[in-house]
Amino acid sequence: MSHRFRLSGEKRQRHLDAIAKRLPEHLARLSWSAETLKQERQEKLRSLLRHAVEKSPWHTERLTGIEIETFTEADLTSLPIMTKADVMENWDQIVTDNRLTLEGANNHITRKLRDPDAPYYYLDDYEIFATGGSTGSRGVFIWGWEEFIEIACSTFRYQMRDEPTETLTGDRLLAVVEAGETVHGSPFVFSVSPDPDTRVDWFPASTPMKELIAQLNAAQPTQINGFSSAVQELAIEAVAGNLKISPHRVTSNSEPLLPEARAAAKKAWGVDINNMWGCVEVGLIGVECDAHQGMHMTDDMVICEFVDHDNQPTDDPDKIDKILATSLFGTSLPMIRYEVSDIAITGKELCSCGSVFPLIEEVRGRADDAFIYDGDIKIHPLVFRTPLGQHPHIEEYQIQQTKTGAVISVVCAGIVDQMLLKSDIETALIALGMSAPEIIVNFVEAVQRHKETGKLRRFIPV
Numbered sequence: 109m110s111h112r113f114r115l116s117g118e119k120r121q122r123h124l125d126a127i128a129k130r131l132p133e134h135l136a137r138l139s140w141s142a143e144t145l146k147q148e149r150q151e152k153l154r155s156l157l158r159h160a161v162e163k164s165p166w167h168t169e170r171l172t173g174i175e176i177e178t179f180t181e182a183d184l185t186s187l188p189i190m191t192k193a194d195v196m197e198n199w200d201q202i203v204t205d206n207r208l209t210l211e212g213a214n215n216h217i218t219r220k221l222r223d224p225d226a227p228y229y230y231l232d233d234y235e236i237f238a239t240g241g242s243t244g245s246r247g248v249f250i251w252g253w254e255e256f257i258e259i260a261c262s263t264f265r266y267q268m269r270d271e272p273t274e275t276l277t278g279d280r281l282l283a284v285v286e287a288g289e290t291v292h293g294s295p296f297v298f299s300v301s302p303d304p305d306t307r308v309d310w311f312p313a314s315t316p317m318k319e320l321i322a323q324l325n326a327a328q329p330t331q332i333n334g335f336s337s338a339v340q341e342l343a344i345e346a347v348a349g350n351l352k353i354s355p356h357r358v359t360s361n362s363e364p365l366l367p368e369a370r371a372a373a374k375k376a377w378g379v380d381i382n383n384m385w386g387c388v389e390v391g392l393i394g395v396e397c398d399a400h401q402g403m404h405m406t407d408d409m410v411i412c413e414f415v416d417h418d419n420q421p422t423d424d425p426d427k428i429d430k431i432l433a434t435s436l437f438g439t440s441l442p443m444i445r446y447e448v449s450d451i452a453i454t455g456k457e458l459c460s461c462g463s464v465f466p467l468i469e470e471v472r473g474r475a476d477d478a479f480i481y482d483g484d485i486k487i488h489p490l491v492f493r494t495p496l497g498q499h500p501h502i503e504e505y506q507i508q509q510t511k512t513g514a515v516i517s518v519v520c521a522g523i524v525d526q527m528l529l530k531s532d533i534e535t536a537l538i539a540l541g542m543s544a545p546e547i548i549v550n551f552v553e554a555v556q557r558h559k560e561t562g563k564l565r566r567f568i569p570v
């Protein structure tokens with residue numbers, strides 16, 4: 109069954125109209141001074157805390173005794189940390205609209221999964237999302253009407269600045285290669301275009317590659333927006349001559365973007381990818397502008413604390429273990445010092461585009477992608493990613509951790525020496541302290557994507 113025309117309807121159109129109306133205001137923010145940005149964060153932080161104390165019983169209890177009217181960013185460290193487990197255990201007490209319950213939200217998700225044509229708005233204006241996350245533990249999150257408008261504006265304001273509508277000509281089609289289900293946030297956010305004349309079509313990332321290529325060859329999109337792994341696969345297919353399209357803008361999101369994906373997109377289309385980073389809990393945290401010097405942090409909407417394993421602030425790239433994110437615009441399910449398990453490295457310089465919004469240099473693999481073996485030996489994904497990702501004939505791979513090593517599924521586009529790959533990785537693991545690692549390399553036709561989200565889970569811990 110085709111999923112392709114489900115993101116429509118009168119209400120969706122009203123939402124898109126509201127985004128178009130608000131985008132210019134967000135565009136103007138990109139020229140803010142550092143001082144204005146600071147003031148905005150200060151004001152929004154206090155109003156968030158006021159709202160949470162007034163409307164969320166769970167936050168009221170946790171925030172007892174704080175002085176909101178004099179509260180500053182520096183005081184955030186005095187507040188408790190919030191995890192996904194906290195959210196799932198206390199959902200009904202955290203939400204600020206007492207009509208919302210986790211049970212009701214789950215029923216809505218089930219309804220949407222069973223019937224793709226079921227309404228995707230819940231209780232009039234809400235959108236409900238389930239996320240598997242890289243740890244596999246399930247989370248249920250929610251965006252209100254206003255929250256979605258804000259997330260969409262923060263996602264597309266750089267594109268609006270860097271690619272003014274009046275400079276665009278000809279027929280324009282944005283191909284959105286994202287999750288195939290509306291229980292995931294990606295089709296909602298990324299099926300938005302700041303250019304009103306760009307048509308948008310949705311191609312679920314779980315579509316078999318041959319079929320997807322045929323559909324894209326027929327559609328001839330001028331822009332692509334997709335999961336990083338999907339963009340990488342498409343670029344490789346284009347280099348191989350199977351995918352024959354000429355997009356002028358390629359945007360990736362939702363998964364770490366590997367250097368080999370950037371290289372393939374440049375080779376195939378002469379395009380530098382605009383990468384994005386965020387999560388359903390707090391929206392877009394980083395958006396790459398056309399200067400391509402890193403991702404601008406959404407500093408007017410999200411406060412990020414970079415912390416080490418013990419939640420102590422650090423800017424040492426080798427010590428950053430996670431981000432504590434406080435959403436300044438999230439009102440439905442307030443996120444205050446919410447633990448995001450990505451390792452993001454901050455840039456030292458400002459972007460040459462002139463925006464004072466700081467840069468994230470890179471987002472390394474999810475912190476919890478690391479494999480832990482007996483004896484507390486922690487193996488970073490790079491140990492696998494380097495030999496696999498750099499191999500000229502390896503198109504795609506997926507690694508399932510085992511007790512003593514890993515089973516690696518590899519999609520090849522040429523000769524790959526199975527034994528050499530096995531021994532290279534085993535040697536690397538021995539160097540890192542493992543005594544007798546066992547690596548199995550299997551050649552496969554395609555790697556499995558997550559059924560609900562369409563994402564490729566590249567590293568699967570035991």
Ligand SMILES: [Zn+2]
Nearest residue numbers: 397399459461
């Ligand atoms: Zn920039």
